[in-house]
Amino acid sequence: MGTPILSTSQLTIGYGGNAVQTDLNLEVRRGEMVCLLGPNGAGKSTLLRTVSGVQPPLGGMVMIDNKLLRAYSPRELARKVALVYTDTTMAGALTVRELVALGRQPHTGFFGRLHSDDRQKVDEAMSIAGIGSLASKMVAQLSDGERQKAMIARALAQQTPLIVMDEPTAFLDVASRLEVMSLLKQLSREHGVSMLISTHDVASAVTMADTLWLMRKDGGVISGTPAQLATDENGLPSLFADRHVVYDPTASDFRPKF
Numbered sequence: 585m586g587t588p589i590l591s592t593s594q595l596t597i598g599y600g601g602n603a604v605q606t607d608l609n610l611e612v613r614r615g616e617m618v619c620l621l622g623p624n625g626a627g628k629s630t631l632l633r634t635v636s637g638v639q640p641p642l643g644g645m646v647m648i649d650n651k652l653l654r655a656y657s658p659r660e661l662a663r664k665v666a667l668v669y670t671d672t673t674m675a676g677a678l679t680v681r682e683l684v685a686l687g688r689q690p691h692t693g694f695f696g697r698l699h700s701d702d703r704q705k706v707d708e709a710m711s712i713a714g715i716g717s718l719a720s721k722m723v724a725q726l727s728d729g730e731r732q733k734a735m736i737a738r739a740l741a742q743q744t745p746l747i748v749m750d751e752p753t754a755f756l757d758v759a760s761r762l763e764v765m766s767l768l769k770q771l772s773r774e775h776g777v778s779m780l781i782s783t784h785d786v787a788s789a790v791t792m793a794d795t796l797w798l799m800r801k802d803g804g805v806i807s808g809t810p811a812q813l814a815t816d817e818n819g820l821p822s823l824f825a826d827r828h829v830v831y832d833p834t835a836s837d838f839r840p841k842f
Contacts, residue, residue, distance in 0.1 A: 590610075619797070666738075790836040
């Protein structure tokens, strides 16, 4: 892997002065796919919003491409980090091409006029995401899996070195989840895009991620490769130690504790 595109130092995250997680020292390297796992309420979404500049940290530092996050203007940051959220898009009245073209806003002028290079980037993004044939279709007519691919294509059109995603496979069926996660792995491996992905899809994360971040409700994030954390007693086997589930390394997933 290359040098870090994202790093945190003694980072504290939370709301209204109330810390959710403290002293987080993490990094995402160039071309790396990082999956963030943990129970609900541990602070996964808060971490993603903080490192992508949506909300301020309560303490510590976030660096994007060797520059302090707070030193970026909104336009500059939009050329470094693209965001894909769980929320279903409200862009139903747009065509897929129009939705994907929104990713070019950080690169266009005040009026957002697309030039030939911008249109080419939009076409390339749709092609890579496998939705080129859907370009003229209305977003409202897409399946959940197609809509998520369109959102990923919009992030690709933004041409950022880092894409941050909060539960990109939520609400998708098994086949669509695998398709989306495979697409993200391809973007990381073949196109050098760094990925930071919050997910509850443990099996896909363990199978496809280069690095896992395991976040606990009682505080702290453990980072390591899937192979390391599958056998570490402080890793996946203890992630839901207070619940009636156990990690099964043969299935790369959790199962009920009998």
